[in-house]
Amino acid sequence: MSGLVNALVIVAVVALVIARQFRARRISTDRRWWILPLVLALVALREPGMIDAHHRAGSVALLAAELVIGLAMGAGWAWTTRVWTAPDGAIWSKSTKASAAVWVAGIALRVGLFALGAVLGVHQDSSALLLALAGTLVVRSGVLIWRAQSLTAAGGRRAAYGDAERRSAWKEGV
Template sequence: MPAVANTVLIIAVVGYVLFRQFQPRQWNPNPRRMLVVPAVLAFMALRDPHLLDAHHEALSAAFLIGGVVLEIGLGTVWGFTTRIWADAQGAVWSKGTMASFFAWIGMMIVRIALYAAAAALGVAQGQSGLLLALAALLLVRGAVVTWRAREFAPAYRSPAGAL
């Protein structure tokens, strides 16, 4: 049952993120908000006793770490493809671009290639590794967008024209 639950969770998170990515959204400056989904995904991944292939532990760990590092890099790219702007009232907004769409395609290609390489070496890769990589991807993308959005956010509490 955990495999089915992980698969449903992965599909739900990816669908939710893809849907929201292309909708204009007002930026929320609360950094804890970007931690919730990655923390839940990481918890789900790390609680799985079969995170590593018992027959190929070193190779399995290498693929897991390599996958997370690749997703960190791809999350950084994805964060820089997001359009960020401030409206007339000073509110900061973000929205995915066509480059964001291609970044998603690239992420899927990299993930498929990683699974194919592991399968060619006989290393079993479960959904838990994907959950952990997805957590890293979303955390890094959120951090990059937050870092970029702070350049647009005013350093004061009210817009300059409101006084």
Template sequence: MTALSNVLIAVAVIVLVVGRQLRARRLDTERRFWLLPLILAAVALRDPVLIDPAHKGAAALILAGSLVTTVGMGCAWGWTMRLWRDQEGQLWTQGSVATVFAWVGAIVIRIGWYGVGTALHVHQSTSVLMLSLGLLLLVRSAAVSWRARRLDDHKHTLAA
């Protein structure tokens, strides 16, 4: 895939996901939250220059640091989501203003990693963006799912 198509896919996914997250919606704990991240990762990992061959060590460190901070941002984003149960006991979720700030923070950090790479003359493929986005979505969904299970565990504890 070309760099432009990777960026366009990433922007489309971000717009779709953020738009959905800011609306209240029923949380489906049975859905395959890992599917879209897996697709994004598969597309990214097909890139033969995911790590700059001219600067392998620096590129690998930047990629690793980028993915570690992405995990942190995914956790932060997952914790900004509001969870509640309606009168029928259905689980609902909705993003908040903090969710928007988490997204802005993730974008700023992503730009920062590109800046580090540029300063070190390391070429960073747009596939790194796709991989990071997939990881961000996976971690966020895992955090929300974990919180939802904890909410259920807490409910069962209170009922006992």
């Protein structure tokens, strides 16, 4: 695929992921939440152009920064997501305005990294972005599962980030 098509696909997928997270979603702690990030990471690592052969040091530094941003973004996204226990004992989550701010900041930092790489003449492949997205998803999912399990272990409702928000009277379906 061309670079423009890749960019459009990435933007569409990110928009879909973000839109889905702003609806109430039931958390299942027994699912294999790590499979999708693992598949994304394996696909990214199979691509040969992740490191620019002509600018190894700069390329590795940009990749490391991309991974750090991805991991931080996943942690920020998970900790700004509201998690609560419904009266029936089911655990639900919904991203907040702070989660949107985490996404905006992460995207801005990634655009800045891409611009820096372009100024330095370092070739940047989409596999680095895919690997960072895998890191984002695994950290977010792991932290949310951990938070959900801590609510279950507590045996009841505990205060969660976003509890001060006005709640709707109904839950959206998954």
